[in-house]
Amino acid sequence: MSFAENRRIAIVTVVVDDYDRAKAFYCDVLGFECLSDEPLDDGKRWLVVKPPGADGGALLLAEADGEEQRRAIGNQTGGRVGFFLHTDDFARDHETMIARGVRFLEQPRHEPYGSVAVFADPYGNRWDLLQPRRG
Template sequence: MPRLAHVALLVREYDEALAFYVGRLGFSLVEDVPQPEQAKRWMTIRPPGAGADATTILLARAATPEQAAFIGNQSGGRVFLFLATDDFARDHAAFTDAGVRWVRPPAVQPYGTVAVFADLYGNLWDLVQFSG
């Protein structure tokens, strides 16, 4: 059965992306494999607590000026990624303490509790604890 294996996220530089996603958000580094023939790295991360078969984020360094133009705006200014949590208050506090920039404050919606943050490039993410 097909499944979504990776979602590519354009980044400027690998190490600054790791510092944010692993250092600030607590994601796990799954793979970091040099690809010297292509002058890049195969680097995947996943949220803390995600299982080994979970979809990972492929940190893809922009290789051309055309690709670089989309860093931080991969979804045209809409929320791009949705990070589900089982404890909104805990993770919101941890992200705040780590210096994450909140774009919209926490709000209770019919589907759960949500707040929007921007990553180091400006991509918008929902931190959401779904109800039910």
């Protein structure tokens, strides 16, 4: 028995402290689209965002429920870069993000795989803004 050929990672959960604060950052600051913001039981929401034009790869913004989840906010990957935002114009997006108050943790650098700079979301999760090298 084998797996289907058409599979992809569709949604990754990011634990946040507040739905509205997270939605404002990802949608208003990073320019993501809100695919769904539906109320669930117990005050929870199904809040899914993704970069515009992206094929797959959305985030479920999940408000922490309990102390264990609150401790994971901002450190879901143990301090490593855990999220990669690809762009077709690094300079434009880097400049726009700085103008919108995004906190970059380093200066842009050019690696064999592309142009990259690490930034943090409001919770401390590390992201790469990355324009992959063509060819």
